[in-house]
Amino acid sequence: MKILIVDDNYQIVETISDYLELENNIVDCAYHGEGALKLIEDNHYDVIIMDIMMPKIDGISAVEKIRADLLCGTPILFLSAKDTLDDKIAAFKAGGDDYLLKPFAMEELCLRIQALANRGQRKDIGxxxxxxxxxxxxxxxxxxxxxxxxxxxxxxxxxxxxxxxxxxxxxxxxxxxxxxxxxxxxxxxxxxxxxxxxxxxxxxxxxxxxxxxxxxxxxxxx
Known part of the structure; x- marks a missing residue:
């Protein structure tokens, strides 16, 4: 499975990346929405993990561009410490498929990633x-x-x-x-x-x- 992690916290990216690679996944990393968009243009991913609060282009705006401009139907899992209902609604309206609060257990993250990968690409986009x-x-x-x-x-x-x-x-x-x-x-x-x-x-x-x-x-x- 090929996974893209997008988060401006280098420690979180490294922790998730190391864990997923131990599970025999291929992992690419970006540290802001702009970098994510460039990677998605040139690569196909099974799942995208997206933070919300980031510099340059935040996670919500990045996902809107991924869906509307890049026409990418890859399942997207939001990771965020923002826990209000409005935050979650905004994430799903932007085109997200799942939402996991920080901090989280790596085991739960992996289960959610596998569930999204099994679901496959969204058929309404592409x-x-x-x-x-x-x-x-x-x-x-x-x-x-x-x-x-x-x-x-x-x-x-x-x-x-x-x-x-x-x-x-x-x-x-x-x-x-x-x-x-x-x-x-x-x-x-x-x-x-x-x-x-x-x-x-x-x-x-x-x-x-x-x-x-x-x-x-x-x-x-x-």
Whole structure:
């Protein structure tokens, strides 16, 4: 089982991580919501353990983005010292699947994780689509007119960004900042990825979907 732990308390993260790894789980760690979102974009997890009070992006906001923006249906267990009914309601409304109060027994945490993993991915979340293109966000399978299309990791990220914004234009700068952050490559690298993406999703179809808007950027059109 692959598990993501998100908590700004390094000691708690280390304690949970060590225990779960002894149980033969694979564990990734993030210390704020922003870091969690980046890991979730590039990995598939069986369960996500999420603290609420964190810097940059708190747990509630992070889960809202995980569900609405990343379309990730991975079960999420909130860990928190906040014990009011309003706190719990906010966590479940954001998209959480379970809520465990701190402090807690590791045995109980493990039982809850196993129960969530057995439940599997949420079926009400996970399909990103526009026109005749669909992306299964749980498997990263891309289809156009029910035909499976193979994309590289970077091409897939670019397509997800374009579909989320479709039919609006996404600038070259927005793409580079979203995909590569502060380590943006030269513009030739982006052109190469766009060329490959266009060949993958448009070749063999009567209508093209990926459109270049000269001097502005790119978009997916209907």
């Amino acid at each position: 399909i990103l689509s526009f026109a005749d293109i669909q992306i299964n966000n749980q498997t990263d399978e891309v289809c156009r007119d029910d035909q499976v299309i193979k994309l590289s990791r970077i091409q897939l990220k670019i397509l997800k960004l374009l579909i989320r914004q479709a039919p609006n234009i996404v600038t070259r700068q927005q793409i580079m900042e979203t995909i590569w952050g502060d380590e943006s490559p030269c513009s030739d690298a982006l052109r190469s990825h766009i060329y490959g993406l266009r060949n993958a999703i448009d070749k063999g179809f009567s209508e093209s979907r990926l459109e270049t808007i000269h001097g502005q950027g790119y978009r997916i059109k209907a």
